[in-house]
Amino acid sequence: MKKIYSLILAALVAMSIxxxxxxxxxxxxxxxxxxxxxxxxxxxxxxxxxxxxxxIEKAFDSVGLSVPGxxxxxxxxxxxxxKLHYKVYNLAMYVNxxxxxxxxxxxxxxGALTPLTMSIWEGKxxxxxxxxxxxxxxxxxxxxxxxDPDLMAYAALIKKGLKTAMPDGSFKELNHTVKFPxxxxxxxxxxxxxxxxxxxxxxxxxxxxxxxGEMEPLGFLLPNYTNVQEEIFDDQGYTGxxxxxxxxxxxxxxxxxxxxxxHPEAGAWAPCSFYLYxxxxxxxxxxxxxxxxxxxxxxxxxxxxxxxxxLREAQGYIEAIITDMTE
Numbered sequence: 074m075k076k077i078y079s080l081i082l083a084a085l086v087a088m089s090i091x092x093x094x095x096x097x098x099x100x101x102x103x104x105x106x107x108x109x110x111x112x113x114x115x116x117x118x119x120x121x122x123x124x125x126x127x128x129i130e131k132a133f134d135s136v137g138l139s140v141p142g143x144x145x146x147x148x149x150x151x152x153x154x155x156k157l158h159y160k161v162y163n164l165a166m167y168v169n170x171x172x173x174x175x176x177x178x179x180x181x182x183x184g185a186l187t188p189l190t191m192s193i194w195e196g197k198x199x200x201x202x203x204x205x206x207x208x209x210x211x212x213x214x215x216x217x218x219x220x221d222p223d224l225m226a227y228a229a230l231i232k233k234g235l236k237t238a239m240p241d242g243s244f245k246e247l248n249h250t251v252k253f254p255x256x257x258x259x260x261x262x263x264x265x266x267x268x269x270x271x272x273x274x275x276x277x278x279x280x281x282x283x284x285x286g287e288m289e290p291l292g293f294l295l296p297n298y299t300n301v302q303e304e305i306f307d308d309q310g311y312t313g314x315x316x317x318x319x320x321x322x323x324x325x326x327x328x329x330x331x332x333x334x335x336h337p338e339a340g341a342w343a344p345c346s347f348y349l350y351x352x353x354x355x356x357x358x359x360x361x362x363x364x365x366x367x368x369x370x371x372x373x374x375x376x377x378x379x380x381x382x383x384l385r386e387a388q389g390y391i392e393a394i395i396t397d398m399t400e
Contacts, residue, residue, distance in 0.1 A: 111210030184348025192340020
């Protein structure tokens with residue numbers, strides 16, 4: 074009887090591992106064509122519940138990836154929609170200030186990934202999962218060479234954070250690949266800035282107050298705001314280059330809820346970051362964010378999904394607001 078019990082227990086453990094890692098331990102090794110992936114999912118068995126969203130945050134922080142926001146999405150989802158897709162579903166932001174400084178100094182477009190984001194979820198199978206962007210995803214989306222040493226260091230630090238958070242974890246084999254691997258799919262804007270009697274600081278305060286006032290009534294949330302100039306550049310002694318450089322994290326419940334049902338890994342793109350900057354001596358402000366086509370073309374979404382329709386609707390609202398404000 075004890076032998077039978079042991080065999081059953083071993084089988085259940087094996088099933089748990091398969092559920093997390095998406096591959097059978099006894100299956101023969103078959104060489105598969107390498108897919109181009111922009112999103113990676115790191116998973117681990119979590120039957121004992123030791124891995125939590127908070128323990129993951131603590132692990133990321135310990136390797137130099139600070140987490141300015143780690144939001145339990147199940148609380149608003151439960152109130153707003155009733156039904157929950159997962160036992161745990163969090164959207165979190167993370168950043169390394171030193172590497173962010175080095176990358177933005179060379180490539181201002183990296184503001185579209187400042188901070189970076191991840192989703193943390195646990196389903197009925199008892200596995201904890203974290204989705205983040207791969208180095209290919211970061212490089213393609215921001216038009217930064219995949220061989221850039223600081224981007225490579227960032228990607229390595231992310232993997233270190235994942236392994237520290239879940240020492241027994243492994244990367245899942247995903248079934249989707251990037252549809253447009255050579256297109257950044259970024260949405261960019263610029264506008265002439267005439268300060269007149271204003272200072273640059275007064276100008277951006279007025280602009281952002283109007284932006285927030287337009288976004289919030291449409292259901293957009295702004296869970297994080299980063300004054301990159303003060304919080305990152307100043308600490309590095311990088312002054313006199315920008316009048317301002319700010320980023321917003323933007324999220325909408327009506328978008329992420331339907332998307333997360335079939336694509337929980339979408340949190341690697343959400344909340345999306347929107348950047349605004351003006352350089353000293355220039356009369357232009359530049360703005361940008363990563364198009365929702367990044368989500369759709371990298372995580373296997375189809376055009377007939379409710380989530381896809383919500384994503385396109387949300388982008389339409391944001392583009393209309395910014396276009397109206399910059400004309």
